[in-house]
Amino acid sequence: MVLEDPVEIINNAMELRAFERMEEDIRLIGYFKGEDSYFKAFQEASERFQPYIKFFATFEKSVAKHLSLKMNEVNFYEPFMEEPAILPGRPLSEMDIIEFVNQHRRATLRKLRAENMFEIWEDDMDGIHIVAFAEEEDPGP
Numbered sequence: 001m002v003l004e005d006p007v008e009i010i011n012n013a014m015e016l017r018a019f020e021r022m023e024e025d026i027r028l029i030g031y032f033k034g035e036d037s038y039f040k041a042f043q044e045a046s047e048r049f050q051p052y053i054k055f056f057a058t059f060e061k062s063v064a065k066h067l068s069l070k071m072n073e074v075n076f077y078e079p080f081m082e083e084p085a086i087l088p089g090r091p092l093s094e095m096d097i098i099e100f101v102n103q104h105r106r107a108t109l110r111k112l113r114a115e116n117m118f119e120i121w122e123d124d125m126d127g128i129h130i131v132a133f134a135e136e137e138d139p140g141p
Helices: 013-020 039-048 061-066 094-104
Strands: 007-009 027-031 054-058 074-077
Touching: 007 039, 013 061, 027 039, 039 054, 039 094, 074 094
Parallel strands: 007 054, 027 054
Antiparallel strands: 027 074
């Protein structure tokens, strides 16, 4: 399933706060000059991972500065991690982005939703799968 707009654009502080609250999702954000720039490669790569991985972009210098993004740079956020990984190289091609995401996405703690409940993860633990269920309000161990 491909969404109409596979990349959500972040234009202001309110949208930025919403992005920062999405801590349970794998997500990428890039800073681009405009829609006729390297944004196209980013947009094409995003279609490959829908609806499992969310892609965001900004064309606003203030938003990029808040996220410490440089022009044509893309950050990869894993669930519940404070600091993003910065994709190496600039500008990035569609294949650069796809290869990085495929190498770095892994089974992590995540919120079970209708759109991701059938996503299968392989692991190296001799075929043992660990599944944990908790209430959102659960303070954890």
